[in-house]
Amino acid sequence: MxxxxxxxxxxxxxxxxxxxxxxxxxxxxxxxxxxxxxxxxxxxxxxxxxxxxxxxxxxxxxxxxxxxxxxxxxxxxxxxxxxxxxxxxxxxxQKSIDNLFATQINQFHKELKLLYPKFDLYPTEVKMALFDMIYNLGMSKLKNLFPKFNLAIKQKNWKEAAKQSHRKPTIPQSRNNYVKNLLLNAATSNSNLLKQTP
Amino acid sequence: MKQKFKVSCIIIPLFFITGCYENQSTSKTPVKLFSYYQAPANLPDNIKKENISDLKKILTEKWEGNINVIDINTPEKLIQISSCEEYFKYSHQNLETRPLSYYKIFVRDTVLCEATRIIANGKPSSKTYLDSIVFDKHLPEKLPKQMAQIISTMESKRILANNNISTWAQVEPVTRTEKKGPYHLIYYNEGGSERLQLLAKGDFNQDGIEDMLIQINDAVEGGTYSATRLFLLTRLKPNGKIKLLNEWPKEPN
Incomplete structure (x- = not known):
């Protein structure tokens, strides 16, 4: 859950x-x-x-x-x-729609953990970005059509993942920007955290 | 048993009528509209789409309700679009629908508007090298790489820059093909499918050589992604490569 x-x-x-x-x-x-x-x-x-x-x-x-x-x-x-x-x-x-959505999100959660074994340890922004990607693309296309994105995620290189996350038209630019900004925010938070570490 | 496929070619006489596949050196081949052509879905259900004059009317026909859009560079200004003709005025801008959830259907309708405009402005051709193209499971081995199901923008750039890849089949293997009609096939790949339909043939770029307009509908398994894409293709010599002239939708500026 x-x-x-x-x-x-x-x-x-x-x-x-x-x-x-x-x-x-x-x-x-x-x-x-x-x-x-x-x-x-x-x-x-x-x-x-x-x-x-x-x-x-x-x-x-x-x-x-x-x-x-x-x-x-x-x-x-x-x-x-x-x-x-x-x-x-x-x-x-609305309650039934919410339940249906929750069932799907829980299924996607299982699939995301298969794709990225350390998924549960990722920052919230990265999780949000990955949920958006898998809800839209399905597991198979996320796995096969975004090899450099997946590599960047596994290497926790959120900045590179942001660059590789862009989907072609029929995806509105604001949705692409939303995912990109989530990943860039995670990159910024990560770099701030590293700076604070003595 | 009934005939498996209906004849799906409607001949549209622009200047004079010739046979559907006749192409004599002294005559011109008219624009051919196939039954797979679809008018934008936001038009009334009973809209006529039998010939060129119908298609010309479709370009100005009012949609069933306005669609609210914004240019993402000036999001405070709401634009209402209610026909293909109105859409063309704004097509160079980065449009998004309000609500955003209508975006996919809006983009699909704008692609169908483009298809309608291209066919409506088509001219008879004096030469054709397209008739030998067979619409079968091997077609992706001949069609350009841009027609493969590439959703990642960065992967798309890498594939376009790779000179060793030239065809759709080289980008992604087709795992299964389903023939739905003479010029209508579904090509399945791992986790998705591409529904290919031939919309029209004619001279669409005014060079006298016959071109073809193909629509592809992308779908993915287990996700909400879908896309309607349009490709204008030609062949400049017998058995030559199938060349991409143009494609829609365009990447935003």
Whole structure:
């Protein structure tokens, strides 16, 4: 488990980039999605989520979830998420979205520890940066497409990691700057700490 | 059993009509629009996109709602964009949406605006060297390296500077291919995929030689990253290298 304060900061930041949508919608590739950019890979996966009726908050049945899922799946992909609302009757409550997010973050935490065995010892800023990277890229792409970034992280060379962290367009510049600045802040804190050490 | 693939080529007569793949020395080959072309998703669902005049209308057609953007160099000034035409006025600026979570869809729509403009301004070509290109699992061995799924900006720079790498296949091995249509394939790699679709053929850079416009949709496993990319490609001689003329989206200034 990751500390509550870190989880809260992560949720705030990742929500600003991925949105927070209570109903099902299609992402730009046509995958059914909900909450904070959480992909629903199949109808079966959707039926495991605690959807409720938008108006009454009454628990939805498997059949009702199937109706919403099928309706969304048949829409054109790549529209803004709010455009899909009219095709749905069900939502996830904010508590359910938060639980889904927490489950994903805990899974990413396990994956980050596999990629970087000393992850839990890294400064908070570095952890925040790595969570943002893995939430966006998935473990496989973070591991394979950013070799020099990973090397810099393992060497605790946060300044170099900041330089190597930049992702190509479709990632807004402010998100790239956010990750870069987290790593640069860690580098500055590290160098101040070294200066203070007698 | 039904025919597996629908014929997906619509011939658009600009000056006169020739056969879809006819290319006689005395005639010109018209712009060909394929069924994989998509209009920006923020347009009304019933928008027509059958021919060049439809595409010209799409450029000025109002979107279903304004999209709020800012230039990150002057973030205090909110800009409202509601059509491709309006977007082109600001396309040289470093735009970000408000809220930021709409950014990915906005960038996708702007790429589709670019595709629409390129096709709408296309001209018939007098020469073509593209017809022998086969859309199959070997295509990444012939397409330029820029079309590989490179997400890291620094890795991208290293790969572009490396003269020993020239093709997509040299950048990343394709682990599996799924053919969805005559000019529509999904190339899977470790942890991701690239959906490739041929949008149009025609003379898009006014040199008389036929070019092709290809869209790639990137997806990754276990992450929220996705991207829509557009590539303008040509071939200048029979069986020559496929040359990249331009690509979108552009890196911010």
């Amino acid at each position: 990751i500390p509550g304060a870190l989880a809260k900061r992560l949720k705030k930041q990742i929500t600003s980039y991925e949105g927070n949508v209570s109903h099902m919608y299609l992402d730009s590739e046509g995958y059914v999605t909900v909450g904070i950019g959480s992909l629903i890979p199949s109808l079966k996966a959707a039926q495991k989520l605690p959807f409720v009726h938008n108006k009454t908050l009454k628990k939805a049945t498997s059949k009702e979830i199937q109706q919403d899922y099928t309706k969304i799946k048949s829409q054109p992909k790549g529209k803004y998420s709010f455009k899909y609302k009219k095709y749905t009757k069900l939502i996830l409550t």
